[in-house]
Amino acid sequence: MAHRIHYRPQKVRGRVIVHRIRHRPQKIRGGGRAHRIQRRQFLWFLTAGAGVAVASGVLVWMAPVPSRPLQRRAPNGDLLETVPPGQLPSFAQQASPRVQEVYRYAVDHGETLQYIPCFCGCAKIGHRHNANCYIAERLPDGRITFTNHGAT
Numbered sequence: 001m002a003h004r005i006h007y008r009p010q011k012v013r014g015r016v017i018v019h020r021i022r023h024r025p026q027k028i029r030g031g032g033r034a035h036r037i038q039r040r041q042f043l044w045f046l047t048a049g050a051g052v053a054v055a056s057g058v059l060v061w062m063a064p065v066p067s068r069p070l071q072r073r074a075p076n077g078d079l080l081e082t083v084p085p086g087q088l089p090s091f092a093q094q095a096s097p098r099v100q101e102v103y104r105y106a107v108d109h110g111e112t113l114q115y116i117p118c119f120c121g122c123a124k125i126g127h128r129h130n131a132n133c134y135i136a137e138r139l140p141d142g143r144i145t146f147t148n149h150g151a152t
Contacts, residue, residue, distance in 0.1 A: 088104070
């Protein structure tokens with residue numbers, strides 16, 4: 001690594017004398033030499049780092065937060081979840097593919113399930129037919145309130 005040479009002017013008895021100063025890189029443990037970063041370069045890196053931190057913070061702040069569907073409990077203890085059209089509730093998405101298929105069938109063929117009685121004993125909690133085991137309510141805007149009764 002080469003030595004850097006700087007010239008430092010100094011006034012001595014009214015005359016300007018220029019001293020030649022050689023800067024040697026500082027030695028560090030392990031036999032290597034330390035690289036001294038210049039002030040301007042340090043400030044540039046500091047400013048660039050702060051800019052990156054601010055930009056990433058703004059991106060995180062502006063990122064859309066996925067909204068969780070509204071979940072609530074029915075008087076009988078079943079979990080109710082209202083989702084937009086075309087989606088399944090979270091408890092059906094986390095279940096087996098067979099359960100997901102049954103919930104999709106209940107959405108597409110709810111009228112058919114109204115004529116099939118339920119044999120699991122849920123008539124005691126107010127279910128009138130098999131569709132009540134999967135769908136609690138169909139809202140006018142197309143959203144569907146599912147019940148987890150059929151997933152258990």
